[in-house]
Amino acid sequence: MRYTSPLLAALLASALAAPVALAGDMKTGCAGKQQSIERQIQEAKAQGNSHRVDGLEKALAEVKANCTDESLRQEREADVREAQAEVLERENDLKEAQAKGDAEKIATRQAKLAEAREELKSAEAQLNR
Structure with a gap:
C-alpha cells in the first residue's frame, strides 16, 4: 500500500x-x-x-x-469493514457498561455507538457512489 x-x-x-x-x-x-x-x-x-x-x-x-475505479472500490470496502468493526467494538463497550450499571458510562458508550453507526452509514454511502 x-x-x-x-x-x-x-x-x-x-x-x-x-x-x-x-x-x-x-x-x-x-x-x-x-x-x-x-x-x-x-x-x-x-x-x-x-x-x-x-x-x-x-x-x-x-x-x-x-x-483507478477498482482501487477506489477496494479502499471504500476497507473503510466499510473498519467502520463495521468499530460498531461491533462500541456495541461490546456498551454491553459492558450496561452490565456494570454505570449510568454515566452507559450514556457515553451510547453516544460513541451512535457516532460509529453514522460513520458506517457514511462509509456505506461512499461505497455505493
Missing part, C-alpha cells in the same frame, strides 16, 4: 465528501473524485485561497496519476 501524507489524505477525503453542485452533472468513481477536486479548486481560486489551491492541485495530480 502506498503512503499518503495526512494533508493529502485530508484533502482527498474532503474531495470525496464534498457535494457536487448539480446532481445531473455528478460522476462516480475516480472521475467523480477528479470532478469534485476541480470544483473545489475553482471555489478556492474564487476565494483567493492560494494555499488551498496548491493542496487541491496536489490532490488532483495524485488522483490523476494513481486512482
Whole structure:
C-alpha cells in the first residue's frame, strides 16, 4: 500500500465528501473524485485561497496519476469493514457498561455507538457512489 501524507489524505477525503453542485452533472468513481477536486479548486481560486489551491492541485495530480475505479472500490470496502468493526467494538463497550450499571458510562458508550453507526452509514454511502 502506498503512503499518503495526512494533508493529502485530508484533502482527498474532503474531495470525496464534498457535494457536487448539480446532481445531473455528478460522476462516480475516480472521475467523480477528479470532478469534485476541480470544483473545489475553482471555489478556492474564487476565494483567493492560494494555499488551498496548491493542496487541491496536489490532490488532483495524485488522483490523476494513481486512482483507478477498482482501487477506489477496494479502499471504500476497507473503510466499510473498519467502520463495521468499530460498531461491533462500541456495541461490546456498551454491553459492558450496561452490565456494570454505570449510568454515566452507559450514556457515553451510547453516544460513541451512535457516532460509529453514522460513520458506517457514511462509509456505506461512499461505497455505493
